[in-house]
Amino acid sequence: xxxxxxxxxxxxxxxxxxxxxxxxxxxxxxxxxxxxxxxxxxxxxxxxxxxxxxxxxxxxxxxxxxxxxxxxxxxxxxxxxxxxxxxxxxxxxxxxxxxxxxxxxxxxxxxxxxxxxxxxxxxxxxxxxxxxxxxxxxxxxxxxxxxxxxxxxxxxxxxxxxxxxxxxxxxxxxxxxxxxxxxxxxxxxxxxxxxxxxxxxxxxxxxxxxxxxxxxxxxxxxxxxxxxxxxxxxxxxxxxxxxxxxxxxxxxxxxxxxxxxxxxxxxxxxxxxxxxxxxxxxxxxxxxxxxxxxxxxxxxxxxxxxxxxxxxxxxxxxxxxxxxxxxxxxx
Numbered sequence: 638x639x640x641x642x643x644x645x646x647x648x649x650x651x652x653x654x655x656x657x658x659x660x661x662x663x664x665x666x667x668x669x670x671x672x673x674x675x676x677x678x679x680x681x682x683x684x685x686x687x688x689x690x691x692x693x694x695x696x697x698x699x700x701x702x703x704x705x706x707x708x709x710x711x712x713x714x715x716x717x718x719x720x721x722x723x724x725x726x727x728x729x730x731x732x733x734x735x736x737x738x739x740x741x742x743x744x745x746x747x748x749x750x751x752x753x754x755x756x757x758x759x760x761x762x763x764x765x766x767x768x769x770x771x772x773x774x775x776x777x778x779x780x781x782x783x784x785x786x787x788x789x790x791x792x793x794x795x796x797x798x799x800x801x802x803x804x805x806x807x808x809x810x811x812x813x814x815x816x817x818x819x820x821x822x823x824x825x826x827x828x829x830x831x832x833x834x835x836x837x838x839x840x841x842x843x844x845x846x847x848x849x850x851x852x853x854x855x856x857x858x859x860x861x862x863x864x865x866x867x868x869x870x871x872x873x874x875x876x877x878x879x880x881x882x883x884x885x886x887x888x889x890x891x892x893x894x895x896x897x898x899x900x901x902x903x904x905x906x907x908x909x910x911x912x913x914x915x916x917x918x919x920x921x922x923x924x925x926x927x928x929x930x931x932x933x934x935x936x937x938x939x940x941x942x943x944x945x946x947x948x949x950x951x952x953x954x955x956x957x958x959x960x961x962x963x964x965x966x967x968x
Contacts, residue, residue: 644694645683649676652743670814670889678736682706696744700753704760707734711762730762772918773910778808780903781910788857795864796881800895802861803878805854806831807896810919810936813889813912819877821862826855848936 653676656667679695685706686698711730738754745752753759785801786792792801806816815833823832829852832845850858865871869883878887889912896914897907923933 641692641694642683642687645686648695648740648744649679649683651747652676652679652740655743655747656739668814674732675736675739678733679740681710681733682737682740685709695740696748696750698741698753699751700756700758703737703753704758707760707762715762731764734762771909771914772921773914777900777903777905777910778804778915778918780905781899784899784902788853788860790860793864795867798857798861798864799878799881800899802854802857803892803895804899804915805857806850807912807915808919809848809850809854810916810923811848812916813892816912817878817887817889817892820875821877822875823877824858824862826859829855831858846936 653672656672656675659667661667661671682695682698686702691698691702707730710733714729741752741754744750781804782788782801785804786797788801788805792798803816806819809831811833818834819831825831830847830849832847834845865877865879868879870879870885874885876886879885880887880891892912896910896912900910901907920933924930
């Protein structure tokens with residue numbers, strides 16, 4: 638059994654190397670988070686095969702074995718959340734099933750084995766219907782900003798100034814990866830804008846989007862640049878967001894933690910917020926302010942109005958009521 642385990646772990650390493658040295662269907666390098674997601678799915682299958690005392694490496698996994706694994710994963714990870722009082726489904730099985738395709742495509746090509754994903758007997762797990770995304774209240778966002786000093790020039794410690802600027806930039810509707818991949822040269826503070834490169838594009842892409850930012854965001858970024866200059870890596874890297882204790886580039890885990898931390902500092906349940914919560918809130922804010930759907934889509938980089946409808950779904954009813962009330966007496 639130990640030999641089989643070692644062989645599977647070796648194949649996971651092979652997959653990582655393969656993905657790190659090839660391109661995706663769009664002809665671009667695989668993102669590190671994508672590679673990690675594919676490795677995670679393969680590792681989950683590896684652990685399950687080990688627990689089942691299954692002999693052989695991944696190339697010996699057939700359709701029947703995969704079906705058993707997906708059934709087990711569904712029962713242990715995708716139980717209806719209503720059973721624990723939260724409602725809905727997690728959809729993890731669908732994600733793992735999609736991500737495992739990379740492993741078996743690689744094995745089929747490199748080991749000349751049958752790809753179970755081409756077998757019509759493979760049981761498919763659909764993505765559960767998406768619920769309405771939740772927006773943050775005005776008080777919630779305002780209180781988080783107050784907790785980080787509200788942009789006061791008297792607040793000068795590295796982390797608080799940085800985190801205040803980050804939360805300000807989150808209110809501009811950036812995705813997590815877009816925020817984390819900002820570089821100093823992407824800022825045009827005099828023009829009140831910044832540029833983000835689409836997640837799956839390279840830095841030389843001409844498809845970068847210009848994001849208009851609020852005056853208070855400009856001030857927060859200006860203060861952050863002054864504090865950033867005290868970091869030992871400030872002159873050695875152009876990443877905008879640097880870590881505390883003179884550590885290098887801020888990563889997603891750090892971004893996730895800081896949003897939870899400041900929500901709790903502001904007196905809210907940290908489970909109620911994530912970096913992506915601000916994207917939904919931004920879309921709702923602009924729709925409520927009367928900004929056209931066309932303009933929102935242009936700033937956000939959406940190609941389909943379906944995304945506009947989804948991101949504005951949570952508060953759609955309230956906006957409709959407010960719009961009708963604003964008409965006053967019609968007769």
